Amino acid sequence: MSKITDVLSGGSAEEDRLELAPDELAWFDEHGESLPFRLPDYYAGLIDPDNPDDPVRKQAVPSVRENTVQPYELEDPLGEQRYMPVELLIHRYRSRAVFLSSGTCAMYCRHCFRRNFTGTPLQPSIDQIERAAEYLGSHPEIRELLVSGGDPLVLPLRILEAMLSRFRSSRPDLVFRICTRVPVVLPQGVTDAVVQLLSGFREAGIYVVTQYNHPVELSGESLRAVHAFIDAGIPVLNQTVLLKGVNDDEDALADLMNALVRNRIVPYYLFHLDMARGTSHFRVSLERGLRIYAVLKQRLSMLALPEYCVDIPGGGGKVSLSGNGIAARDGSAYVLENREGQRLSYEDPGEV
Numbered sequence: 001m002s003k004i005t006d007v008l009s010g011g012s013a014e015e016d017r018l019e020l021a022p023d024e025l026a027w028f029d030e031h032g033e034s035l036p037f038r039l040p041d042y043y044a045g046l047i048d049p050d051n052p053d054d055p056v057r058k059q060a061v062p063s064v065r066e067n068t069v070q071p072y073e074l075e076d077p078l079g080e081q082r083y084m085p086v087e088l089l090i091h092r093y094r095s096r097a098v099f100l101s102s103g104t105c106a107m108y109c110r111h112c113f114r115r116n117f118t119g120t121p122l123q124p125s126i127d128q129i130e131r132a133a134e135y136l137g138s139h140p141e142i143r144e145l146l147v148s149g150g151d152p153l154v155l156p157l158r159i160l161e162a163m164l165s166r167f168r169s170s171r172p173d174l175v176f177r178i179c180t181r182v183p184v185v186l187p188q189g190v191t192d193a194v195v196q197l198l199s200g201f202r203e204a205g206i207y208v209v210t211q212y213n214h215p216v217e218l219s220g221e222s223l224r225a226v227h228a229f230i231d232a233g234i235p236v237l238n239q240t241v242l243l244k245g246v247n248d249d250e251d252a253l254a255d256l257m258n259a260l261v262r263n264r265i266v267p268y269y270l271f272h273l274d275m276a277r278g279t280s281h282f283r284v285s286l287e288r289g290l291r292i293y294a295v296l297k298q299r300l301s302m303l304a305l306p307e308y309c310v311d312i313p314g315g316g317g318k319v320s321l322s323g324n325g326i327a328a329r330d331g332s333a334y335v336l337e338n339r340e341g342q343r344l345s346y347e348d349p350g351e352v
């Protein structure tokens with residue numbers, strides 16, 4: 001076994017504590033074009049170095065298994081490229097759009113579905129912001145803008161402020177959803193200046209959407225960051241991704257959802273894993289996901305119960321698995337109904 005600092009220069013004290021397993025070490029030898037590695041000291045400090053199956057480690061430390069691409073896995077699993085009317089803006093659903101505000105993140109989650117975009121040093125140019133603002137201005141049916149990426153909270157604040165201000169000047173009624181893992185993986189990044197900046201956009205609605213996947217991530221430091229947003233009048237919602245080896249367990253998920261509610265965070269979605277390249281080792285079968293969700297339904301209040309959803313690969317849209325989204329099933333072959341009433345087939349690849 002080697003240490004992360006043996007294969008990377010400039011390692012931290014926390015990284016020094018992590019002995020790399022053979023599959024992890026092999027990634028550093030042959031990671032090719034895959035998502036880069038970035039692990040903040042804070043998040044590394046949540047890892048139990050003596051537990052090779054630690055849920056934080058699984059999300060943060062790459063494995064050579066990412067180099068195995070299954071035939072069903074896609075470069076752009078949600079088919080987002082098909083729905084980009086202008087650069088960096090995705091308009092797939094009538095009432096909401098996504099702006100890809102940054103190519104970088106505080107940590108690169110090994111399960112990231114947007115790994116075809118994430119990990120690039122992209123920052124939006126004035127022209128790209130302008131074109132997106134013009135599109136938003138001429139499409140009043142868009143009610144909410146998801147500011148995503150990458151992670152918008154790693155942008156220089158002057159760029160973040162200029163971007164949000166331009167979008168609001170184009171559409172004063174536009175609700176913002178700031179999609180970020182900074183409160184989870186680098187809570188020190190939630191400074192007073194960040195909170196103040198975002199709270200300046202409260203008048204038409206601004207929400208922070210985080211991604212806590214395991215209760216161990218709800219540390220005191222992380223909660224201080226989230227509470228700073230909430231106390232400044234910015235509601236915080238959470239989207240959990242169902243991940244094999246991380247949280248594919250009723251107890252862990254029930255504990256997570258209850259802890260979120262106790263801390264004034266709304267459990268919003270539980271996402272089934274998208275079919276992104278090199279992520280099959282994180283895949284939970286749909287059948288097992290549904291069994292886990294059935295237990296959560298029995299154990300959790302309606303406030304604590306997230307909506308379980310899957311995206312149909314290639315741009316078929318979101319389907320509620322907690323609602324009436326499964327129209328038919330024959331073994332691993334599902335017919336799913338999206339929110340537009342379209343029925344599309346979904347072959348569940350199962351678990352590797």
Ligand code: SF4
Nearest residue numbers: 105108109112150181
């Ligand atoms: S923070 Fe989001 S965009 Fe960035 S690596 Fe994690 S899942 Fe992907």
